[in-house]
Amino acid sequence: MIFHPAIIALLLSSFLITFLILYSSYFGLRIVRKWDIKSGSELQLNLERRTYLISTILAYVLGFQLFSLFLYIYTADNLHSLFVGAMCAAGTLNVNAYGYPTLILKVVNFLLAGLWLILNYTDNRAYDYPLIKKKYVFLLVIALFVTAEMIIQTNYLLRLKADVITSCCGSLFSTDTRGITSEIVALPSIPMKIAFYLGMAFTFVSGICFLKNSKLTGYVFSLASAVTFIISIISLISFISLYFYDLPTHHCPFCILQREYGYIGYLLYITILGGSVLGMGVGVVMPFRDIKSLSEILPSIQRRFAIISLVLYFLFTAVVTYRIVFSDFKLEGY
Amino acid sequence: MIELINIKKTFNAGRPNEFSAINGVSLSIEANKVTVFKGPSGSGKTTLLSIIGCMTRPTSGRIMLADREVTSLPERFLTGIRRKTFGFIFQQFNLIKGITALENVMLPAYPMGEAYYPLKKRALETLDMFNISNKALSKVEWLSGGETQRIAIARALINIPSVIIADEPTAHLDTKLSHEFMDIISMLKGEGKTILIASHDPLVYESDVVDRIINIRDGMVAEWV
Amino acid sequence: MSYIDKHRNLIDFTLSSLLRRKGKNIALILVYTLVVFILSSVMFFTHAIKKEASIILKDAPEMVVQRVVAGRHDLIPIRYIEKIKGIRGIGLPNARLWGYYFDPIAGANYTLIVPDDFQYGQGDIAIGKGISRSRLAYEGDIMPFMAYDGALINLRIRNVLSPESELVSSDLILISENDFRRIFGISKEYATDLTVKVRNQREINTIVRKITEIYPDTRVITKNEILRTYDAVFNWRGGIVIVIMSGAVMAFIVFAWDKASGLSAEEKKEIGILKAIGWETSDVILMKFWEGAVVSVTSFIAGIILAYFHVFFASSSLFEPVLKGWSVLYPEFKLTPFIDPYQVSTLFFLTVVPYTVATIIPSWRAATIDPDSVMR
Ligand SMILES: Nc1ncnc2c1ncn2[C@@H]1O[C@H](COP(=O)(O)OP(=O)(O)OP(=O)(O)O)[C@@H](O)[C@H]1O
Ligand SMILES: [Mg+2]
Numbered sequence: 053m054i055f056h057p058a059i060i061a062l063l064l065s066s067f068l069i070t071f072l073i074l075y076s077s078y079f080g081l082r083i084v085r086k087w088d089i090k091s092g093s094e095l096q097l098n099l100e101r102r103t104y105l106i107s108t109i110l111a112y113v114l115g116f117q118l119f120s121l122f123l124y125i126y127t128a129d130n131l132h133s134l135f136v137g138a139m140c141a142a143g144t145l146n147v148n149a150y151g152y153p154t155l156i157l158k159v160v161n162f163l164l165a166g167l168w169l170i171l172n173y174t175d176n177r178a179y180d181y182p183l184i185k186k187k188y189v190f191l192l193v194i195a196l197f198v199t200a201e202m203i204i205q206t207n208y209l210l211r212l213k214a215d216v217i218t219s220c221c222g223s224l225f226s227t228d229t230r231g232i233t234s235e236i237v238a239l240p241s242i243p244m245k246i247a248f249y250l251g252m253a254f255t256f257v258s259g260i261c262f263l264k265n266s267k268l269t270g271y272v273f274s275l276a277s278a279v280t281f282i283i284s285i286i287s288l289i290s291f292i293s294l295y296f297y298d299l300p301t302h303h304c305p306f307c308i309l310q311r312e313y314g315y316i317g318y319l320l321y322i323t324i325l326g327g328s329v330l331g332m333g334v335g336v337v338m339p340f341r342d343i344k345s346l347s348e349i350l351p352s353i354q355r356r357f358a359i360i361s362l363v364l365y366f367l368f369t370a371v372v373t374y375r376i377v378f379s380d381f382k383l384e385g386y
Numbered sequence: 387m388i389e390l391i392n393i394k395k396t397f398n399a400g401r402p403n404e405f406s407a408i409n410g411v412s413l414s415i416e417a418n419k420v421t422v423f424k425g426p427s428g429s430g431k432t433t434l435l436s437i438i439g440c441m442t443r444p445t446s447g448r449i450m451l452a453d454r455e456v457t458s459l460p461e462r463f464l465t466g467i468r469r470k471t472f473g474f475i476f477q478q479f480n481l482i483k484g485i486t487a488l489e490n491v492m493l494p495a496y497p498m499g500e501a502y503y504p505l506k507k508r509a510l511e512t513l514d515m516f517n518i519s520n521k522a523l524s525k526v527e528w529l530s531g532g533e534t535q536r537i538a539i540a541r542a543l544i545n546i547p548s549v550i551i552a553d554e555p556t557a558h559l560d561t562k563l564s565h566e567f568m569d570i571i572s573m574l575k576g577e578g579k580t581i582l583i584a585s586h587d588p589l590v591y592e593s594d595v596v597d598r599i600i601n602i603r604d605g606m607v608a609e610w611v
Numbered sequence: 612m613s614y615i616d617k618h619r620n621l622i623d624f625t626l627s628s629l630l631r632r633k634g635k636n637i638a639l640i641l642v643y644t645l646v647v648f649i650l651s652s653v654m655f656f657t658h659a660i661k662k663e664a665s666i667i668l669k670d671a672p673e674m675v676v677q678r679v680v681a682g683r684h685d686l687i688p689i690r691y692i693e694k695i696k697g698i699r700g701i702g703l704p705n706a707r708l709w710g711y712y713f714d715p716i717a718g719a720n721y722t723l724i725v726p727d728d729f730q731y732g733q734g735d736i737a738i739g740k741g742i743s744r745s746r747l748a749y750e751g752d753i754m755p756f757m758a759y760d761g762a763l764i765n766l767r768i769r770n771v772l773s774p775e776s777e778l779v780s781s782d783l784i785l786i787s788e789n790d791f792r793r794i795f796g797i798s799k800e801y802a803t804d805l806t807v808k809v810r811n812q813r814e815i816n817t818i819v820r821k822i823t824e825i826y827p828d829t830r831v832i833t834k835n836e837i838l839r840t841y842d843a844v845f846n847w848r849g850g851i852v853i854v855i856m857s858g859a860v861m862a863f864i865v866f867a868w869d870k871a872s873g874l875s876a877e878e879k880k881e882i883g884i885l886k887a888i889g890w891e892t893s894d895v896i897l898m899k900f901w902e903g904a905v906v907s908v909t910s911f912i913a914g915i916i917l918a919y920f921h922v923f924f925a926s927s928s929l930f931e932p933v934l935k936g937w938s939v940l941y942p943e944f945k946l947t948p949f950i951d952p953y954q955v956s957t958l959f960f961l962t963v964v965p966y967t968v969a970t971i972i973p974s975w976r977a978a979t980i981d982p983d984s985v986m987r
Contacts, residue, residue: 055853068964068965100460105975108896112971126956127953433983442982462891480985496894500616501613502620
């Protein structure tokens with residue numbers, strides 16, 4: 053292992069987050085089994101109190117998770133000088149097989165924690181807590197993922213050895229090598245651009261339809277925002293990054309987080325992550341619109357989520373489009 | 387207005403120190419009346435008041451508040467109803483030391499998300515009603531007993547509740563202040579508030595403003611007066 | 612915006628509550644600040660030193676060729692240049708002379724270097740600040756050296772160096788080639804090592820291979836390797852210190868937990884009152900969140916600012932020895948102030964996150980005090 057302060061910080065925080073989540077899921081399990089809102093028994097009063105603790109914990113976990121995602125990338129970026137061939141985070145993450153899975157789990161866990169909080173927010177507005185058991189079953193699933201992240205990240209960090217020869221964004225995000233990333237990079241830019249703008253347009257149209265008549269289009273909007281999230285990440289690697297680097301071959305999704313590019317990557321990632329959590333959240337709570345205690349309040353909650361989600365997606369698209377239009381760099385269509 | 391149906395409250399259920407404080411109380415309390423709960427110490431008056439005021443959940447039984455069933459509501463919603471409906475005056479007054487009288491009065495409204503300045507204005511007006519706005523900025527520990535009492539009443543009124551609950555409000559007051567308190571109660575009644583008082587002070591339950599006295603004994607309603 | 616007003620009101624009350632319990636909170640903030648201060652000093656220091664090293668190496672040649680005899684670094688014949696010169700893509704190799712000299716009077720090792728463009732003549736030297744300090748030797752003084760054969764050689768100090776980074780120059784002596792060869796008895800045919808400049812970074816590996824093919828008895832060290840080693844060494848030291856420090860952080864966490872859970876009767880009563888007059892459990896949790904945020908932000912910023920001054924303006928007087936090794940000619944240098952968001956977020960994870968985790972459960976416990984507890 054490399055004794056680097058940030059590595060210690062990452063390990064420590066993932067242990068703490070896992071501890072908090074496991075602690076919560078212990079009580080979550082009891083809630084799933086013993087919850088009875090009609091009862092005035094002391095057990096029920098106690099469980100009810102625990103729900104406050106668990107909500108608080110999850111809110112913190114969401115924050116920590118987002119922070120640790122960026123710290124993780126930043127650390128990988130910072131450590132690249134220790135590995136032969138690594139020029140940025142992409143290379144460091146590739147030093148062993150656990151680097152990228154950790155990254156993906158960090159994103160997934162952020163999304164999951166966000167969705168949980170959306171469920172929780174909705175549930176807490178209905179006087180009979182109709183989603184309580186579903187919510188805590190879902191928490192158990194999150195606990196699994198968070199634990200997996202902790203284990204895989206620990207593996208990754210403990211197995212980091214200086215002087216390992218690795219390949220970095222130059223080759224990882226290029227067409228020469230095989231694998232998923234090169235497939236993405238090799239995607240022709242014009243169809244990819246069309247896909248990106250179509251995805252965004254579709255999300256906006258379905259979102260606005262949903263806001264207008266708030267019927268089943270909610271599912272469509274939610275699905276659209278999830279798909280658009282994935283398209284956006286692929287586009288980021290495939291063509292968006294090129295405009296920020298002004299280079300025809302640099303496809304790295306991490307370098308845009310650096311100071312040289314004005315930390316613009318943070319804006320891009322935060323808007324797209326936030327937008328997708330809220331957009332997917334609209335769909336996740338959709339099936340509960342018929343529950344009596346939720347039927348009156350849920351539409352307005354969903355509207356709020358949808359509006360914020362659309363605003364964030366719009367910001368993302370606006371920044372990207374601005375760059376594409378005003379950059380001196382011209383990507384020759386291929 | 388408030389209806390209790392077979393309310394029971396057991397403390398420490400299932401443990402050796404299990405204690406049943408309320409044993410099946412059914413009552414209905416009318417709006418805009420002054421009702422006094424009277425009974426020996428330990429009979430369950432305080433417990434009953436805190437159940438009526440949505441502060442404690444009964445072990446069984448139901449409470450209807452303006453025709454809404456509130457017993458099965460989780461704490462989050464119970465509190466929401468409680469802070470809009472009830473204003474509490476405690477036996478010890480329970481002001482928070484170290485902050486000003488004004489802040490104490492404003493405190494119940496803080497989590498309601500009201501803007502600071504309108505709230506402050508309303509608090510000052512309430513203090514004015516009791517002629518103590520000149521003490522607004524004094525720390526509460528320097529106030530006299532009578533002033534403390536009026537601050538406590540002002541605090542109970544800040545969220546404009548329809549029901550005022552007072553638990554042994556005169557226990558720490560001399561006769562003059564107790565009379566003053568009852569005058570305030572009659573004024574509040576005049577404004578249309580419903581008032582519930584637990585007390586075994588004759589000065590309270592023999593007062594003219596009282597509309598109804600309910601005797602409590604061993605956690606049950608003993609007789610109607 | 613009722614949501615914002617709610618937070619404003621709660622923050623207002625939180626601040627006034629914190630001020631009301633000055634004693635308890637000041638103790639907490641002091642300890643918290645101290646922990647942040649120590650950790651951030653370590654981090655700023657190691658980071659700045661790494662920076663410093665990279666500044667030094669900025670203009671250094673891309674590679675150094677050493678000769679290895681029996682596994683040890685040995686003098687290299689200058690004629691090796693002839694063949695190496697022929698490799699494509701490199702500048703003219705340069706023979707360097709440098710070495711260490713033990714001074715029994717100061718009890719210290721000096722680094723002697725023959726610069727390419729030595730400004731002074733034979734019999735003259737320029738010395739680093741550290742040597743000047745320890746020997747009380749200044750410009751114009753004579754400094755005696757004992758040659759390899761026991762002969763005494765007197766050299767005149769022409770200059771005391773004050774370069775951009777004292778870290779490496781503190782124990783440095785610049786000397787002429789002839790004096791160097793006389794002191795160490797090195798003949799004209801040999802040098803300490805050769806440096807090679809490379810025009811194209813991509814070719815470094817190829818050139819390294821070619822050199823070792825021509826002269827199998829040499830070892831080539833590239834600048835990147837040196838940088839990497841520096842990085843590794845300083846990261847490692849910084850990391851070790853943080854691991855040692857984790858004991859302190861642990862103690863702090865226990866302290867924070869204790870402070871958060873050991874509520875005085877008065878505080879308990881206060882929360883009971885708040886709940887009785889209509890605050891909801893989550894309102895109290897929110898208040899506790901703001902309380903923690905105020906305490907954390909205050910201590911975090913204070914700790915970082917103090918560490919900044921400590922490291923960049925007070926020469927990290929508290930723990931330089933640990934981090935730099937114990938040299939008699941310990942340099943008293945000023946590091947270039949440097950701090951980035953990354954270090955700050957690492958520190959955040961090492962201090963604020965554990966503190967927050969330690970206080971979640973106690974805050975929640977406090978927030979679930981029964982409202983009816985104040986009625987009796
Ligand atoms: N949290 C509790 N746990 C156990 N027993 C309790 C609890 N709260 C109240 N009791 C018991 O319930 C009974 C009724 O208490 P309560 O405070 O309602 O009486 P009260 O009529 O208000 O008396 P007083 O006139 O002295 O104020 C008492 O015997 C008391 O000991
Ligand atoms: Mg009582």
